[in-house]
Amino acid sequence: DAGITQSPRHKVTETGTPVTLRCHQTENHRYMYWYRQDPGHGLRLIHYSYGVKDTDKGEVSDGYSVSRSKTEDFLLTLESATSSQTSVYFCAISESGGSRYEQYFGPGTRLTVT
Amino acid sequence: AQSVTQPDIHITVSEGASLELRCNYSYGATPYLFWYVQSPGQGLQLLLKYFSGDTLVQGIKGFEAEFKRSQSSFNLRKPSVHWSDAAEYFCAVAVSKMRFGAGTRLTVKP
Numbered sequence: 320d321a322g323i324t325q326s327p328r329h330k331v332t333e334t335g336t337p338v339t340l341r342c343h344q345t346e347n348h349r350y351m352y353w354y355r356q357d358p359g360h361g362l363r364l365i366h367y368s369y370g371v372k373d374t375d376k377g378e379v380s381d382g383y384s385v386s387r388s389k390t391e392d393f394l395l396t397l398e399s400a401t402s403s404q405t406s407v408y409f410c411a412i413s414e415s416g417g418s419r420y421e422q423y424f425g426p427g428t429r430l431t432v433t
Numbered sequence: 434a435q436s437v438t439q440p441d442i443h444i445t446v447s448e449g450a451s452l453e454l455r456c457n458y459s460y461g462a463t464p465y466l467f468w469y470v471q472s473p474g475q476g477l478q479l480l481l482k483y484f485s486g487d488t489l490v491q492g493i494k495g496f497e498a499e500f501k502r503s504q505s506s507f508n509l510r511k512p513s514v515h516w517s518d519a520a521e522y523f524c525a526v527a528v529s530k531m532r533f534g535a536g537t538r539l540t541v542k543p
Contacts, residue, residue: 323476352531354533359535360535361437361523361533361534361535361536362477362523362525362533363533364530364531364532367530377530378530378532409476409477411477417484420465420467420527420531421467421479421482422479422531423479424469424476424477424478425476426475426476427475427476
């Protein structure tokens with residue numbers, strides 16, 4: 320895992336509570352991504368960022384928001400967690416230009432919503 | 434619709450046997466193509482990538498993949514599987530955004 324950390328690594332929370340997951344990189348890469356991984360679905364893109372304060376939606380963005388105030392940090396927030404958001408969440412990073420699609424992944428955060 | 438298909442959910446091979454994992458995609462243009470591997474409880478590790486040029490690409494851990502435009506495929510191969518190759522393998526395709534297949538779980542028999 321090339322200079323990418325995620326916190327927390329495990330979290331159990333109750334339905335209706337807000338949750339924030341953090342991704343931190345030391346590679347100074349421009350792009351950062353949040354994915355969720357569920358059995359039978361592979362990884363699905365939630366949101367991504369192409370620079371500080373620049374973000375865009377992925378294919379499963381409903382119920383999630385993101386923020387990026389510094390190059391190295393990308394936060395994913397579940398405003399009001401639901402059981403359908405129980406999943407493993409992965410952060411990824413990539414450089415700009417021709418390497419933009421070459422993504423490197425963090426270790427993941429396992430989130431359980433009860 | 435754009436899609437990435439890994440037809441095999443689970444494959445079992447004997448140690449030392451050859452391996453081929455299939456990946457097909459449906460995109461209007463030729464996308465960038467990737468294979469990732471995920472060991473249990475771990476993140477994804479990039480095995481290899483195809484952007485352009487030679488359609489046979491070499492990756493880490495002795496893996497290779499061949500891009501076949503006419504078949505819209507990017508199959509992953511390894512001539513001799515080791516027990517440590519047991520993991521889940523994901524094909525990924527990128528045009529404007531990355532899209533992943535559902536994954537193939539590989540079991541290696543001793």
